[in-house]
Amino acid sequence: MLSFFNTIAAVLTCSPDLVVENDYGNTTAVVSFIGASAFDNSGDTLSVTCDPPSNSTFPEGETAVTCSATDGSGNVGTCNFTITVQDSIPPVVSCPADIVVEYDYGNTSAMVEFSGESVTDNSGAILSVTCDPPSNSTFWDGEHVVTCSATDGAGNTGTCNFTITVQDTTRPVLTCPANMTVEYDDGNTTAVVEFGGESATDNSGETILVTCSPPSNSTFSSGNNVVTCSGSDTSGNTGSCNFTIDVHDTQKPDVTCPTDITVEYDYGNSTAVVEFSGESATDNSGEILTVTCDLPSNSTFSDGVNVVTCSATDASSNTGTCNFTITVQDTQEPLVQCPSDITVEYDYGNTTAVVEFSGESVTDNSGEILSVTCDPPSNSTFADGETVVTCTATDTSGNVGTCNFTITVQDTTNPVVTCPADITVEYDYGNTTAVVEFSGESVTDNSGEILSVTCDPPSNSTFGDGENVVTCSATDAAGNVGTCNFTITVQGIITSTQ
Template sequence: MQAGAASVEACTDKPVEFTVLIAARRNGNPNANANNGVFANGSTVTVGFVSATEGMAATLADTTITLEPEWQGSASDNTQNDLSDETLAAVVTLPAKSLGGSGSVTFSYSGVNNAGGPVSGTNAVAVTWTTAPCITDATPPQLQLPGPITAEATSAAGALVTYSAAATDDTAPAAPAVTCAPASGATFPLGTTTVACSATDTAGNTGAGSFTVTVQDTTAPVVGSMSNLGFEASGPLTTVTWTDPTATDAVSGSPAVSCSPPSGTGFPVGETTVTCSASDAAGNTGSRSFMVTIADTGAPVLVVPEDITAEATGPAGAVVVFDASAFDLVDGDVAVNCSRQSGDVFPLGITPVTCSAIDSRGNLADDSFDVTVHDTTAPAVSVPASFIVEAAGPSGAAAVYAATAADAVDGEIAATCVPGSGTTLPLGINTITCSATDAAGNTGSNSFTVTVVDTTPPAIEVPAAITAEATGPAGAGISYSVTATDLVDGPVDVTCEPVSGSTFALGGHQVDCTAIDAAGNEGSASFAVTVVDTTPPAITWVGGPASGGTYIFGSVPAPGSCNAFDLVAGPVACEVTGYGTSVGAHTLTATTDEDPSGNSATETRSYSVSAWTLRGFFQPVDMNGVWNSVKGGSTVPLKFEVFAGATELVGTSAVLSFTQKEVSCQSGSTVLDEIEVTTTGGTTLRYDTTGGQFIQNWQSPKKPGACYVVTMTTQDGSKLTASFKLK
């Protein structure tokens, strides 16, 4: 940055401002060293005020300098005194000084070099000054003007207004003259006018000022006077007319006048104030009043009824309603007061009634009439409404009733009826007449009818609901008994459908019975008849084992079969199950299909099958848990007999099998699988007719020390078992 010096002359009585120009200066050759102190081409340098001495201060309107794109060049081109094209102006303020002196103002600068490194620092501008007095007259005169002026208008042109204006000057030998427009004493129009004033001193300094003059119209117009008026009332409101007064105003001339109430208004009785007013263009209103008086001296017109005759409604007489009214020209309808009130109870005889009416001004009217109450009304006889009674027998029915009578004057009185209550009345319409006479001899009567009718149908007694079992495909024949009795006619004939003894098909049926008496009343009753099929089909056994039979195995009869028959449906399919020929108890079950009604039947037969009787094994084999000791590989004859009951079987087919099991010699539990016994020496199982027994030769296994159990099983499942220990 370029640093220099400033020299100024300062007045002793005021501060001095002067301008310092700031520019950037080249200093050194450019290179890429980060510490190079040369600003880069086209870069921006920021300048700021740092500090000052002797109370000085500085301001910068602009704080940046933009350098030229060719700011840096070769070493030979970078002279020490090349300055930037762009400069900044710093305005420095030196306060008022009494003596000469010196000080400094310091500015900062910052930017970047080619390597992007910072380039910054500060430079100070030396300031010296000398002082001298600075006496000058640049102050204009001071005006003394009045504040805003308000004046009342004296005519349509406005008002004449006067005022005083003066001026003073600190350096002038005499007070300067003041000129104003409009001038004092001029006529100012309505509204606000600005008065502009000025004064110039000998140095040519001019002071100026202004104030306002407002001319207003606040004076109300003057309304002419009116005389008070008086009239007799012609109704609630009496119309009164007059000629409105005139009005004068200093500004508006003669404004229009209006009165309230206006001429032609209806006025009530009494005194009413009428106010007449006028308003000028400025909205000021003036008024004047007078009195209108309406008098009322006429009495109301009273209207009462002609003499009244009324029928007594009770021992006290009668309630009499009448209308009495009064009308007044001023008050309109006026209340009427009578010696007896409308709606009062008036006694038998003649009663005078006096009425009067007074209006609001005390004017009175009165009149009278008579009320006569007499008794010419017969008692009122109250009878029951005509009614109907049901005949209780051939003679009809006894009817019970009561009649009452009430008289307006005598109250409750006795009433008599013909025929009397409780009389048995015949079938048909019977007229009953009842009457009563009051103390004044007035007789009243009334009548009603009692009609004795026979509307009760005969009572039919039917049986309770009947359920019958079907006896064949057509259903079942059913008989029943039904009777009927009528209150008037006694026993009557009964007709039923279907008739007693009819055959009813399967299912539900309704029997409807009717009986008609001499009066044509028909009675009816019904009862239900249901024909059901709950009988299962009957089973017939065909062949097969007998129930409870005992048979030897092999002699059980063939299974057999069954037949079934149903009363309604006829033949039904039947099946036998449970057949068996094994030893033990057996149960045969015969079961039918369901008939159309869902009934089915089941029957059982039990029988038993006995096992064959076995004898043996005979010697040389020991039985009953004895271990037979034999040499392994030897042949052992197993001898035995088989009996079917008492019959000995001799065919070898009776034997089902021979088996051997190797077992533990200690526990007897199975060690190996069973092995079929084979015959030896060409000998098979045979029946020895000489000895009368079966013989089977068993060749024992060649397994010394082993134990075996040999079992013979016959066709019926019976067994013979022998134990062997080989050696």
């Protein structure tokens, strides 16, 4: 019996070669492909596998892909194709917007600084941009194309262009004389006017000729006359300026104001009604003019400096003015009334006194209700002797009124001296006198001081026959003296009565 073996491999047809760009921001690419199809003599449908498989990441350059299929007899068919990963996309270069500049002053060229050129690339690389000519180059009169370029790592070069146009469109800057106001020439309603000072400067640095119409020393008619001065540079730019020559009566009346006035508040107000007079006016026309003041006499003027403007206008509508000030102020101090002077005794046991007082008051020309403060205040402790109390009040204008009174703390109370009881003694043996010892005298004082008592005659003195008055006394620190008396009676034998 004969056996037949299939030795014919499947026939594979691969995808055509692929060329792809780098994935954005990378030098590789993830590539999806169909791969290959397989035909086998067995008629079986075969599975095709490729190495590397579809959706793999392929490096930059050429990579061979091999696809294969195996039939049921173990015959393997293969095919190959290439995937080329490349960067053929040039960088995208962005240029600044077109630039139009004026000449540098005094030149027909300009040094131009520009910026803002930028570049992005599909590789994600950070590239530098160079421009030709570069920023800060000198560009001459006219239009100049600047080309900016950048090259990526694959050698792709991107470019952009912009133009720098250097031109002179700046007109000369003309300076005219100031506007002029002149009086009529004597006996005319016109005036011959001489003027000068017109000038021109130009960005080109040229010297520009200035002409004026009408020229200096022309005869100008009554009213406003417009003079136009002009000058042109070599680029054809013309600059001009105008000024006016006003021919008429421009002399203002001479107005005289009253002298500045300073007044106090009206009582009970922070304003004042002020009457004034003496404003007057004279004019070159000889007219008799009326003077009016914007705050008339007998107006109410507010606190502070009030500027009064007085004016007079002649027939040519020339107005003369003067100013003076009316200052309404409060320089009057509040009127502070103090209590009467106070004299008090020491607080018991002290050489000071807590003193309560009242009755201080204040009135002010402003009519304000003010408060009074006293130093030291009521219910303070006052030392021995005279203390000056100052009471003050301040109005809203900062005027301070004061008054003073004195609080005198003193000690006029005599010490209280207590004497021993009266004593009766017999003669000393063989005498008609007696040496008598006594004690018990004492003293208290409102100051709380500890005082000593002296008696006259003192204890242990010799007392004569009969009644002897002994006076005991004590003096405090304020010099107040307290006394008491008792008697010592010296006599013969004392008999007792039943």
